[in-house]
Amino acid sequence: MENYDAEKLQALTGHASPMDILHDPSQNKGVAFTHEERERLCLRGLLPPRPLSMEAQLERVKANFFSKPNNLEKYIFLTALQERNETLFYRFVRENIEQTLPIIYTPTVGEACQTYSQIFRRPQGMFISLEDRGHVRELLGNWEHKDVRVIVVTDGSRILGLGDQGANGMGIPVGKLALYTACAGIPPIHCLPITIDVGTNNEDLLNDPLYVGLQHKRVGGDDYDGLIEEFVQAVGDAFPRAMIQFEDFSNDNAFRLLDKYRNRVCAFNDDIQGTAAVALAGLLASLRITEGELKRQKFLFMGAGSAGFGIADLILLAMEQQGMPREEGLKRFRFMDSRGVVTRQRDDLTGRKGEFACDDAPEKDLEKVVESFQPTALIGVSGRGGAFYEEVVRAMARINQRPIIFALSNPTSKAECTAEQCYSWTEGRGVFASGSPFDPVTWQGKTFVPGQGNNAYCFPGIGLGVIMCQAKHVTDEMFLVAAQTLAEITDEADLNKGRVYPSLQDIRAVSLKTALAVIKVAEERGLAKTPLGENAEERTRSWMCSARYRSYV
Numbered sequence: 388m389e390n391y392d393a394e395k396l397q398a399l400t401g402h403a404s405p406m407d408i409l410h411d412p413s414q415n416k417g418v419a420f421t422h423e424e425r426e427r428l429c430l431r432g433l434l435p436p437r438p439l440s441m442e443a444q445l446e447r448v449k450a451n452f453f454s455k456p457n458n459l460e461k462y463i464f465l466t467a468l469q470e471r472n473e474t475l476f477y478r479f480v481r482e483n484i485e486q487t488l489p490i491i492y493t494p495t496v497g498e499a500c501q502t503y504s505q506i507f508r509r510p511q512g513m514f515i516s517l518e519d520r521g522h523v524r525e526l527l528g529n530w531e532h533k534d535v536r537v538i539v540v541t542d543g544s545r546i547l548g549l550g551d552q553g554a555n556g557m558g559i560p561v562g563k564l565a566l567y568t569a570c571a572g573i574p575p576i577h578c579l580p581i582t583i584d585v586g587t588n589n590e591d592l593l594n595d596p597l598y599v600g601l602q603h604k605r606v607g608g609d610d611y612d613g614l615i616e617e618f619v620q621a622v623g624d625a626f627p628r629a630m631i632q633f634e635d636f637s638n639d640n641a642f643r644l645l646d647k648y649r650n651r652v653c654a655f656n657d658d659i660q661g662t663a664a665v666a667l668a669g670l671l672a673s674l675r676i677t678e679g680e681l682k683r684q685k686f687l688f689m690g691a692g693s694a695g696f697g698i699a700d701l702i703l704l705a706m707e708q709q710g711m712p713r714e715e716g717l718k719r720f721r722f723m724d725s726r727g728v729v730t731r732q733r734d735d736l737t738g739r740k741g742e743f744a745c746d747d748a749p750e751k752d753l754e755k756v757v758e759s760f761q762p763t764a765l766i767g768v769s770g771r772g773g774a775f776y777e778e779v780v781r782a783m784a785r786i787n788q789r790p791i792i793f794a795l796s797n798p799t800s801k802a803e804c805t806a807e808q809c810y811s812w813t814e815g816r817g818v819f820a821s822g823s824p825f826d827p828v829t830w831q832g833k834t835f836v837p838g839q840g841n842n843a844y845c846f847p848g849i850g851l852g853v854i855m856c857q858a859k860h861v862t863d864e865m866f867l868v869a870a871q872t873l874a875e876i877t878d879e880a881d882l883n884k885g886r887v888y889p890s891l892q893d894i895r896a897v898s899l900k901t902a903l904a905v906i907k908v909a910e911e912r913g914l915a916k917t918p919l920g921e922n923a924e925e926r927t928r929s930w931m932c933s934a935r936y937r938s939y940v
């Protein structure tokens with residue numbers, strides 16, 4: 388028989404045994420449990436005798452983190468901390484955001500997905516596979532938390548610019564949701580990462596004996612659509628207050644699923660819409676440097692997929708708001724993909740490509756397209772590292788006094804050019820942003836701090852706003868206001884350093900402002916199920932979790 392009162396413990400912590408408290412990452416404080424708490428929760432003897440403060444724990448975590456020999460080891464270390472003591476994990480991430488974001492997110496999360504089968508310790512999130520057809524609702528009932536508000540779901544088919552990673556893509560929803568908590572204060576209890584496994588076309592995984600996903604080719608067609616439909620319906624039933632974020636779906640499905648579900652449930656696609664918001668924000672801030680007007684810009688996109696068309700659509704919406712009709716705006720865009728410029732003569736004008744196709748002659752050489760189209764902004768969303776080679780960047784600098792060059796592909800190895808290349812090839816005149824972080828660059832005595840043009844600046848705040856007012860849908864207008872809000876927060880000091888985004892240190896304030904702007908749109912459009920009115924800021928602030936230990940005495 389136990390010498391503790393299980394009922395009392397249950398009432399206090401939700402757990403009937405003291406050891407379960409230590410094994411629950413949302414309750415565990417490790418050695419930070421005070422003497423009084425240890426007494427009350429019957430933890431005496433289960434911990435080394437001397438209580439330490441959270442500050443001391445943070446010192447230890449810091450020393451461990453920085454002593455790791457490489458980034459993947461840092462990732463494994465932080466994941467273990469997250470699974471052991473969530474509060475300490477989030478406090479450490481927040482206090483060291485510049486150092487930890489590149490680990491729990493791009494670029495290292497990409498490496499973590501690629502090695503997922505090797506580094507797998509404990510499952511995080513939920514896996515739904517083809518084998519679960521007909522049982523998805525039942526399966527969601529196995530998740531321990533019942534009040535889920537945000538689901539990030541992938542099918543692993545296009546993980547960053549690394550292609551098909553199958554079930555190993557789970558690192559992405561887990562990382563994105565960690566950002567929801569770290570950057571927007573959404574309590575982890577409300578977050579659910581999900582990977583839908585319909586197989587993989589990645590030959591390495593199909594031949595890897597350690598691969599943890601279904602080891603057959605991807606299944607598409609009605610079976611795929613049926614599973615996604617069952618998933619969306621099951622979410623509505625199991626978690627009626629949840630918003631669904633589609634993440635890293637290959638572009639044959641990304642737009643299709645977005646179009647199918649955006650007006651039916653509360654859902655958005657981050658690669659299309661979140662990326663659009665961050666890119667537009669960066670462009671609006673860039674125009675304060677180049678002293679240009681959005682309507683007068685010419686955009687050349689390398690990459691004609693989810694991110695590219697998502698960004699272009701939002702730019703067009705912003706142009707329309709400034710009085711430029713969509714038809715006129717379309718003329719200011721060119722898209723290139725692996726087959727060259729997207730022209731009307733092509734035989735693959737499916738989806739968004741048809742609308743953005745131009746009348747130019749076919750051309751595969753990026754430098755020639757830069758010379759003929761004379762873009763003011765070059766945007767890389769191709770997942771092809773090094774696509775912006777020296778002659779291309781130099782041509783941009785010949786045509787423009789201040790060329791805008793965004794290398795948005797992730798992870799770092801897929802960036803179309805590096806920050807250093809951009810600044811040196813444009814002789815310090817390039818206005819640069821990248822999807823994965825680059826260190827500051829000193830060029831001829833001036834130090835540039837490149838901004839990170841990553842949807843991480845937008846989706847946490849948008850999600851926070853949607854959740855707070857329980858918006859019925861996530862609309863393009865919400866992404867537009869998110870972009871405008873982010874651009875406004877970027878100040879002159881940022882721009883003077885060459886950074887077209889605010890510092891990541893300010894990310895919580897950015898997320899809060901974004902959320903408030905989103906709530907306002909939802910309320911104005913009659914989409915808010917629980918309007919917050921004048922209390923929006925106070926209610927949102929007080930809902931955001933703070934990464935502080937709760938007291939049990």
Ligand SMILES: NC(=O)C1=CN([C@@H]2O[C@H](COP(=O)(O)OP(=O)(O)OC[C@H]3O[C@@H](n4cnc5c(N)ncnc54)[C@H](O)[C@@H]3O)[C@@H](O)[C@H]2O)C=CC1
Nearest residue numbers: 547548638691692693694724725769770796797822841842
């Ligand atoms: N910075 C950010 O916040 C975000 C960055 N991305 C990055 O953007 C990249 C693309 O993502 P999605 O648009 O979702 O992928 P996608 O697969 O929908 O589109 C990729 C496009 O690039 C084209 N492409 C591929 N190889 C090429 C080559 N050699 N030359 C020219 N074009 C080529 C493809 O034909 C396709 O049009 C990825 O690396 C992803 O990590 C995506 C979302 C957000």
Ligand SMILES: CC(=O)C(=O)O
Nearest residue numbers: 547635658797841842
């Ligand atoms: C950042 C992001 O969502 C991507 O690279 O897919």
Ligand SMILES: [Mg+2]
Nearest residue numbers: 547634635658
């Ligand atoms: Mg993504």
